[in-house]
Amino acid sequence: MSVLSQLNVIQVSGLTKRVNTLEGSLTILSDINFSVKSGESVAIVGASGSGKSTLLSLLAGLDVASEGEIHLDGEALSTLDEEARARLRADKIGFVFQSFMLVQSLTALENVMLPAELAGDHDAKAQAVELLEKVGLSHRLAHYPSQLSGGEQQRVAIARAFIGSPKILFADEPSANLDRKNGQLIENLLFDLNKQNGTTLVLVTHDEQLAKKCQRIIHIEGGQLEKISEGGAANVG
């Protein structure tokens, strides 16, 4: 294993995604190449329908590429089956989604503990409580998602994303469903926790302001990588 790939926690080469539709094969992504270093924060931006979510789903191993290869922390995703990819996600990846995706029948605390429990880790409670404290929800531990506001639900989702100290965090438009104020709160939380934990952050967004908070910005246009620019945070970090 080269030093480069050790540093590059995500390495994407020649990534292409095609889907079969009624009108024939449709290429959603073609020949995408980039890499993300450990601890780096990267934003993926582009117009609606340009393929951002598709890219994210491939990176997280939720879907499989048609061509090309993705290495996550040194492991080639194409060599893993669905079970192995699930295990990889359990070990190394955290998620935050636009629609918060909490399990309705579990409390805030239980939702946060869910990834750890699925991975068979029973001592996650202390860490979960601590994370919920950090997102300012220590008084809502036993509340169900339906009893929380959108912003609060997203904060639970963020706490959940950081449980088990993942190496990489994927976020798909985490603040798009929230008002300005709450959106900002969420974004700040995300970046703070990211910094504290030394996590690699890959963030999909429409929001130029948000993108600028990342170290690098990957621009996608019509399924192709248009350019990679430096974000505002590059100077700082």
Added chain:
Amino acid sequence: MWVKLAFKLFSRELRRGELTIIFAAIALAVLTVFSLSAITERISLNLAQKSSDFIASDRRLSSNHAFEPQLLTQANKFGLATAEMLYFDSMLFANDELVLGSVKAITGSYPLRGKITIKDSLTSPAYDVDTGPKAGAIWLSEGLFYALKVKVGDKVELGAGLFNVTKVLVKEPDAPFFSLSGNKRVLLNYADIATTQAVQPGSRVFHRLLFAGNEQQLSEYYTWLKPQLKSNQNWQGIKDRQSPLGNNIVRAERFLLLAGLFGIMLAAVAMAVSAKRYCERQYDPVAMMKTLGGSRKVIRNIFLLHLSLVTVFSIVAGLMVGFVLQTIGADYLATFMGTELPQAGFRPWLLSAFIGLVCALMFSLKPLLDLFDIPPLRVLRRNLGDTLAISRIHIALSMMTIFVLMWIFSGEIMTTLILFASTLLIIAILFAISRLLFAAGRRLGLRPGSSWSLALATLQKRANANAIQLISFALAIKLMLFLVILKNDIIADWQMQVPADAPNMFIINIAKEEVTPIKKFFRDNNIAHEDFYPVFSGRVDAVNGEKFARRVSKQEGEENDKNAKKGVSREPNLTWLASLPEGNEITEGQWFTYGVTGGNDIEVSVFDGWQDVLGLKLGDTITLLVNEQAINAKVTSFRKVDWGTLKPNFVMILSPNMAGKVPVTYFSAAQLHDSDTKAISQLLQRYPTISMIDIKSQIEQAQSIIAQVSLAIGFVLSIVLVSGALVLISQVQASLAERMEEMVILRTLGAKGRLIKLATLYEFMLLGGIAGLVAALVSDIALLVIQQQLFDVAGRLHPYIWLLGPLSGALFVSSIGYFMVAHTMRQNTQGLLRKLG
């Protein structure tokens, strides 16, 4: 590790009510099957016991020759209780009066089932005893007391023996329902047969062995006995008797069976729909868990554990509720019937638990497999995995399961097939209707904003889901309608068989010259009576010159046994008549014309039930042995005979040119009231040779059994109706849950609660009405087939349900829908939005 999570999720789902419908559906299936099969079993055990009383045993073997002694010893070896019986005619003599009596000699164990009713003197009250007269004593029926001018305590000569008359014989359990033996009956101890010297080689006697025991012992014995049965030996159980009871028991059993099947179908539909719905609601959590790294195995384990927990809980709950229900029901029935119902065995427990298990497994199998296959990508692409059409595999699997369940439960492929086919028909019709209707509605282009247009728009938008709902509504309505009508028909039919003004006394053995004076006597005393029929008895000896073998037993299901030789060893009562009796119907051939006008060849009209038994066709020649005289008669017609009526019915009716060829007596039936007692004594004293058979007790017994069975049927029907209502309610609830989102959006957009409520009301009214109409039509057609195939009654259409179906469907479905929506609308919009999650 996953276990803890699984239990946590389970308890939450339980609390959130997500599992309630599945739980209710399985429990419903279990409790329906349990309570129905337990009650059915208890009732039919009771009926079988009661009916066994009618032959004083569970099975009997009859012959006109003595039985080999090992038949009895072997029966005792199999653990059966036995009794012996011998019928013969003998002269009785007392006070210079000589009278022919029909004697029944019995061993001490007679009757094995039922009781003998006797009186201490002609005027004292009747009571029941368990055994017959001791050696040296005889019991005489009332008619003989008059004919011999004796009283209790006198001595009477019977054949060569002298006997003490100790009791008045009122009734034996197996007194012939209709025979020529009449009321000159004598009950004698078996040990005294020799004393009478009345039975000599060559005398006409009739032997019977009676057996009682459990079904297993009986069938083991029959297996042993069958190969050695002779052609003159006739094995019979209660089902072999052609009596109103035998037929009614079979009908009642069939009804209960059908009701049980419907209960299963209803619960199965509820289960199939709710399992699918539950799994669909788990799509998001499962996709989420997969995204968060949950492995397939963990997810599978979690949901399989849920399924097992639900299954176990609901089976236990179903059994418990079912047990309570059937206990209450059986107690109620028992107090009404004035008897104790025997306990049901293990079968209902095992059967219902098994059916619950199969329901749980089969109906959730496909939805669960789909659930395990939900791609994690769904967290990003929300509609991924949403199955728009229900999977064909799920439908096929569910249908197959329902079919197999019905088959297991009924053990009858024919019934199952008819019901299943009519159900498929409903589904097909409804699918076509919903397609047409929803397509047509689209073109109507109703004014927007009105409740009706909103209702129609909603119906169209959800065409697929609605089709499914329509089908489940219609199924539930169909099953309920079906049972209601069937019940009404069966009970009406029974009541017709035993009308309140039925004759309750048969008068037989009337000499030709007595006919006119007796008619006059009836007229003078204002007694209603039937025609006087000439009667004689004869044995069917041969058809087209070919003699017969042993008769098969219906009790042992031998009618379908191709190897059993067919034949009859019965001596039917015969008559000649110029016109077809009331209630009979020619099925083939023509009623006599030639014989009536005085030709020489004798014709015969045969009961169509004997057509197959004897292998007869029109034009065959039957040889009848009447008093050793052979009479040849040509078959010119077959008749349907309703043996359910308590009227004189004849297997064979000969053409009127029989008159004068054989000695006959005349027969009639009269309706006698308690106030006529004096007239009866007068009649018996004036014409001592005639006999009267009191069938009042038989009529009362038949009526009481009909009442019991009607009640049982009503009870079972109400269970099925409750199940049906539950299915409808759960369906409406499910469909409302699916509509929540829309309602909330409409509400949020400012639609008035009234508009939404009315729209829902109309929508459900349409759904319920259409479902009800189709259900009515299809159940009427299915009924036509079922009544003919299973209940042996002429099927007919019931136009009133074509109105009842849609009306009740619309009313019921829409009112449930309305109340549920009204309830929802009381919550504020914010709360509703939250609930959607």
